[in-house]
Amino acid sequence: MPATSRFSKTLILLLVLLILIASSVLAQPVNAAEPPPMKKILILNAQTPEFPIHTIFTKAVKDEMLRLGYTNIEYYSEYLELNLYQTEPNYIDSLSQLLKQKYTTNKPDVIMVNGVYGAPFMIQYGKQLFPGVPVVITSNDFEGFSDMQLPADYSGISGIMDLSKSIQLILNNHSGTKKIDIIIGASEIEVKLMATFKKKANFYSDKVTFEYLNELSFPQILETVHNTDPHTAILVLYIYKDAAGTNFVPSKASREVTQSANAPVYGIYEPYLGVGIVGGNLLSFAVLGKKAAAQAIDFLAGNRTYDKIIEKVPASAAAHSNFGL
Missing domain, CATH: 3.40.50.2300 (Response regulator)
Structure with a gap:
């Protein structure tokens, strides 16, 4: 057999072998990158659902988390209704028992607390109800929140109104x-x-x-x-x-x-603007929500930048509606 013919056959066999190898490699399943594990954030709203501050705050938190690339978040919300029942006999005990029952196994990675009366409740009962879970508390400066002492793994945002x-x-x-x-x-x-x-x-x-x-x-x-x-x-x-x-x-x-x-x-509050007031230097719960998201992300990343720190945030600005001017 001529040398050129043998060379051609050898070349063809090599090409076929390479094609088979390539096909085999391409046929192997591609292991996709593992998605990041889901994180759970529990938002404890201190008042009843009728308070618009809670809707504003929660939306701001979620929007900021998405903006910063945190899409793997499951959100849970509870309304503590402390404005109505905190002085009622046995209410705090019943509320504490319910929260512990719901979240002992379904443990959140971070807790956010929003609204008047939420800070004292969480500082007093939080460690017992949610051991080992970091907590971000938001409140108003006039509640005296800025002067409260936070335990370890707790941080806070105090909205300052002028x-x-x-x-x-x-x-x-x-x-x-x-x-x-x-x-x-x-x-x-x-x-x-x-x-x-x-x-x-x-x-x-x-x-x-x-x-x-x-x-x-x-x-x-x-x-x-x-x-x-x-x-x-x-x-x-x-x-x-x-x-x-x-x-x-x-x-x-x-x-x-x-x-x-x-x-x-x-x-003096942002939600008042839609109910007929002329305006005012209004406290923004959206600002507080964005700040709370930043502190929650810090905890989720395993950091303790804000541990036991209450960050004072100027959160009010002049605003007007068309009423009364």
């Missing part, structure tokens, strides 16, 4: 204002807020007088703002529980105030 800016905003928008009616309830948390506000109001005592309606029932508050004096403005701080002991969702109560008032109404 209440004096709401006063100044009223005076800037309504130069003839001689009196500001202050709408606030009579609960323990509202007493603290009123004390904080009065310190700010003292700087304006030569420009305007302040009338505090905290000793009135809610129907009396509505009657007062309906029959208000000329050259008066209204500032809604918080309506959590009136002097008669009736509980309220602050944003819903604020809507009733704006509907009854014969004067421009301002507020």
Whole structure:
């Protein structure tokens, strides 16, 4: 057999062999990269579901986690309803038992706490209910949260409101204002807020007088703002529980105030903007949610950058609606 013919056959055999080897390699299953394990975040909302702050906060947390690439998150939410029942006999014990039963086996990787009364509850009971789980707490500065001592594996965000800016905003928008009616309830948390506000109001005592309606029932508050004096403005701080002991969702109560008032109404919380107030220097729960997400990510990464630290966050800004201007 000629040498060229033998060479051609050998070359063909080699090509066939290479094709078979390549086909065999390509036929092997490709092992896809293992997806990252799912993480569980439990959001404990201190009040009832009617409070819009919880919806705003939760959306901000989820949006920020997605923006930062954390798509492998399972979210769980609970409403502690402390605004209604925390003083009821055995309520805290029953609530604690329920939380422990639900999350002992379904253990979260991080817990977030949002809303007034949530911080004291978690600091007192959290270690017992969720041992070994890091916790991020958000609250308002007037609750005294900034001065609380956090245990290990806990961090916090304290939303700072500059209440004096709401006063100044009223005076800037309504130069003839001689009196500001202050709408606030009579609960323990509202007493603290009123004390904080009065310190700010003292700087304006030569420009305007302040009338505090905290000793009135809610129907009396509505009657007062309906029959208000000329050259008066209204500032809604918080309506959590009136002097008669009736509980309220602050944003819903604020809507009733704006509907009854014969004067421009301002507020200090972002959810008030959609219920008829003119505006105010409003605390943003979206800002608090974004900050909480950042601290939660730090814990999920195994870091302890914010361990036992309460981060003070300026979380308010001037905002207006088209009402009353």
